[in-house]
Amino acid sequence: MPAISLADVLAAADRIRPFVRPTPVHTSGTMDALAGRKLFFTCENFQTTGSFKYRGATNAVQKLDAATASRGVVTHSSGNHAQALALAAKVRGIPATVVMPRTAAAVKKQAVIGYGGRVVECEPTVADRLRVVNEIAATTGATLIPPYDHPDVIAGQGTAALELLADVPDLEAVVVPVGGGGMLSGYCVAMKGTDPAVTVFGAEPLNADDAARSLATGDRQPQVPPNSIADGLLTNLGDLTWPIIREHVAGVFTVTEAEIVAAMRLVWERMKLVIEPSAAVGVAVVLGEAFEGVTAGRVGVVLCGGNVSLDKLYW
Amino acid sequence: MPAISLADVLAAADRIRPFVRPTPVHTSGTMDALAGRKLFFTCENFQTTGSFKYRGATNAVQKLDAATASRGVVTHSSGNHAQALALAAKVRGIPATVVMPRTAAAVKKQAVIGYGGRVVECEPTVADRLRVVNEIAATTGATLIPPYDHPDVIAGQGTAALELLADVPDLEAVVVPVGGGGMLSGYCVAMKGTDPAVTVFGAEPLNADDAARSLATGDRQPQVPPNSIADGLLTNLGDLTWPIIREHVAGVFTVTEAEIVAAMRLVWERMKLVIEPSAAVGVAVVLGEAFEGVTAGRVGVVLCGGNVSLDKLYW
Numbered sequence: 001m002p003a004i005s006l007a008d009v010l011a012a013a014d015r016i017r018p019f020v021r022p023t024p025v026h027t028s029g030t031m032d033a034l035a036g037r038k039l040f041f042t043c044e045n046f047q048t049t050g051s052f053k054y055r056g057a058t059n060a061v062q063k064l065d066a067a068t069a070s071r072g073v074v075t076h077s078s079g080n081h082a083q084a085l086a087l088a089a090k091v092r093g094i095p096a097t098v099v100m101p102r103t104a105a106a107v108k109k110q111a112v113i114g115y116g117g118r119v120v121e122c123e124p125t126v127a128d129r130l131r132v133v134n135e136i137a138a139t140t141g142a143t144l145i146p147p148y149d150h151p152d153v154i155a156g157q158g159t160a161a162l163e164l165l166a167d168v169p170d171l172e173a174v175v176v177p178v179g180g181g182g183m184l185s186g187y188c189v190a191m192k193g194t195d196p197a198v199t200v201f202g203a204e205p206l207n208a209d210d211a212a213r214s215l216a217t218g219d220r221q222p223q224v225p226p227n228s229i230a231d232g233l234l235t236n237l238g239d240l241t242w243p244i245i246r247e248h249v250a251g252v253f254t255v256t257e258a259e260i261v262a263a264m265r266l267v268w269e270r271m272k273l274v275i276e277p278s279a280a281v282g283v284a285v286v287l288g289e290a291f292e293g294v295t296a297g298r299v300g301v302v303l304c305g306g307n308v309s310l311d312k313l314y315w
Numbered sequence: 316m317p318a319i320s321l322a323d324v325l326a327a328a329d330r331i332r333p334f335v336r337p338t339p340v341h342t343s344g345t346m347d348a349l350a351g352r353k354l355f356f357t358c359e360n361f362q363t364t365g366s367f368k369y370r371g372a373t374n375a376v377q378k379l380d381a382a383t384a385s386r387g388v389v390t391h392s393s394g395n396h397a398q399a400l401a402l403a404a405k406v407r408g409i410p411a412t413v414v415m416p417r418t419a420a421a422v423k424k425q426a427v428i429g430y431g432g433r434v435v436e437c438e439p440t441v442a443d444r445l446r447v448v449n450e451i452a453a454t455t456g457a458t459l460i461p462p463y464d465h466p467d468v469i470a471g472q473g474t475a476a477l478e479l480l481a482d483v484p485d486l487e488a489v490v491v492p493v494g495g496g497g498m499l500s501g502y503c504v505a506m507k508g509t510d511p512a513v514t515v516f517g518a519e520p521l522n523a524d525d526a527a528r529s530l531a532t533g534d535r536q537p538q539v540p541p542n543s544i545a546d547g548l549l550t551n552l553g554d555l556t557w558p559i560i561r562e563h564v565a566g567v568f569t570v571t572e573a574e575i576v577a578a579m580r581l582v583w584e585r586m587k588l589v590i591e592p593s594a595a596v597g598v599a600v601v602l603g604e605a606f607e608g609v610t611a612g613r614v615g616v617v618l619c620g621g622n623v624s625l626d627k628l629y630w
Contacts, residue, residue, distance in 0.1 A: 046341070268589050313627070315625070
């Protein structure tokens with residue numbers, strides 16, 4: 001029994017509509033020529049808080065009943081989910097606490113605080129992170145909204161797929177970056193429920209390829225210590241996301257760090273879009289050699305976010 | 316008698332529609348909060364060839380009769396107009412020659428060649444540039460399409476204003492970067508002809524402030540050797556653009572190099588848009604102290620282009 005159904009995604013779309021931006025689809029003749037097919041880029045970098053994570057966080061926060069919501073929400077994340085949840089809570093007028101390792105970059109803590117969230121530090125271990133999150137939940141009554149392995153989060157991320165389908169007729173395939181699998185599993189449910197003919201592919205750094213290995217073996221594989229510039233894709237598949245991915249994803253393509261960086265530069269330079277490395281992973285896949293074996297002529301590419309440090313260049 | 320009328324802009328819009336992208340208007344809560352008013356950013360960085368110049372070049376090229384067109388077009392530019400004209404000619408299936416000083420960066424020559432244009436080098440003086448352009452026009456019969464001081468170019472640039480007016484109800488003012496004044500004069504004619512209540516402002520680097528000085532004195536002032544990162548705004552006002560600007564522009568605001576760079580970073584970081592320094596000039600204006608005296612609550616800001624070297628950062 002999958003964690004969510006198409007009905008959950010449709011309900012999420014209605015629930016978050018007043019709060020979330022519909023994101024545009026961009027196209028590029030240059031990119032089409034390079035890829036040898038027609039590409040449709042979903043610009044989740046333009047989503048509020050700079051990534052698709054705001055969809056899932058908003059759905060989870062808005063779905064809470066008033067009494068539960070009033071006690072606030074808590075999560076553990078040093079990435080885009082942290083900022084997304086902080087703002088989603090602020091919009092609902094409830095407190096958000098984000099547990100971050102004390103080693104996380106100051107800029108990430110500042111981003112959460114900037115959106116009205118509270119940051120609580122923990123030791124950089126899974127055990128201590130859980131201890132602190134549980135302690136906060138117990139003392140405040142806050143609801144845990146994890147970054148991806150939660151039905152309401154998955155359903156919220158899936159709303160992006162509904163927009164892509166509405167915008168692009170005759171879509172044949174879609175390429176979705178995969179970390180914990182929240183976006184990918186949400187896409188699977190939304191796509192397969194709406195138009196089963198669309199093939200769903202995952203996109204992953206070779207240096208963080210647990211999803212590719214999991215799909216290849218049919219058993220969820222642990223992430224070996226990942227080492228990729230695509231810092232949104234370092235997590236392992238979740239208990240809820242993995243079964244959906246296993247059932248629906250036709251394949252996961254992996255790309256090298258050099259391919260990710262080259263794809264990111266290309267999108268900045270030719271499409272004038274600031275995207276983060278995780279978003280460049282899907283672009284690198286559709287430009288890569290392995291993808292040439294895919295026959296689909298009209299392919300969606302999820303540009304999942306644009307939160308990247310501008311203190312340095314990457315090429 | 317102004318060089319063009321609203322009818323010319325409307326005709327240009329019809330003429331270029333099959334070739335030119337309608338560009339979206341982006342908004343940002345962060346930017347609105349900083350500016351203390353509602354801002355509407357026109358994304359000409361998403362225009363084909365990466366700048367608004369493709370509008371004017373396409374209008375001029377498409378308007379040529381078949382016999383004249385077949386002899387090709389020629390221009391002098393080392394900037395966005397060069398690329399725009401090269402592609403506009405390619406789309407019509409006619410040759411384009413671009414005269415560039417031999418000192419121009421190789422990447423600019425490559426960009427023209429990449430769009431199918433031919434580059435001819437000249438000495439880096441106005442006299443030699445004119446000599447070479449005239450020689451090419453005389454020997455090939457090519458039509459000169461200058462970067463801004465041409466009725467069809469001005470009319471083409473003005474089509475962007477029609478789109479902004481159609482997208483944003485109750486616009487009160489618009490801020491347009493000014494170099495040679497092609498975009499600004501086109502905006503004036505389109506805006507004033509359609510909705511005279513919209514106030515049109517120019518935006519200029521303090522280090523290339525000929526338009527500000529011209530408007531202040533009522534007489535066209537020469538550009539003192541300009542020195543700005545906003546390399547699209549270094550030229551002097553034209554014979555055709557200046558009278559239109561003098562009649563319609565309510566004021567030209569100037570900004571420092573540091574303000575331009577800070578505005579550019581802000582747009583990259585918060586709006587996820589790659590814009591070039593010239594486009595950041597208008598953003599810097601609406602965020603600057605001098606603009607606080609403007610009462611307009613709904614202000615358009617022209618992001619004129621996104622062609623910027625990604626080999627280095629600017630902050």
